[in-house]
Amino acid sequence: ETGVTQSPTHLIKTRGQQVTLRCSSQSGHNTVSWYQQALGQGPQFIFQYYREEENGRGNFPPRFSGLQFPNYSSELNVNALELDDSALYLCASSLGLQGGTEAFFGQGTRLTVV
């Protein structure tokens, strides 16, 4: 067990709706990164939060937004859901920003948009 937990584990939403996914980082980790993994693909970087501020973003539209709280847990919000948003959403926590730091993943939230 990595100590990173995500909720919910599965979710079904209708196109156009909004969704919030949650992640509790491993104790002591101040950095959370979010990834989208479509079926048969590798995880795609969405954004990263470090000490409650967004600290880097991948190629995702503004309808993907997030928060990090003082306890370093994090939320991913997606507005105006599209069918292509169906994927496994992974969060990973790590300590600090150094590129060589190992990231620990949660088990993911599987989102289905119908």
Next chain:
Amino acid sequence: RKEVEQDPGPFNVPEGATVAFNCTYSNSASQSFFWYRQDCRKEPKLLMSVYSSGNEDGRFTAQLNRASQYISLLIRDSKLSDSATYLCVVGDSGGYQKVTFGTGTKLQVIP
């Protein structure tokens, strides 16, 4: 060109075989390199970091060639439990910890 490229496989190999995966990356400024393993419908887990001098962990050997911008993973004496998708991961040297994943190479070890 994709930032990180891997042969998606699948690689079907018999137990006991040696199998090698390669991965190429496009950003010559990349600073950190990893291999992650992902079992079906599970989260990725770190298998090993990859160092310039090469490193070995039991049956697994990782190599980095900065000049040619590729990373390799060698698995010796394959076990059934090695069946999984192996993800090549490359970290940037930017001000944040951006890592880029390859699409993964699927390995199936056959009895």
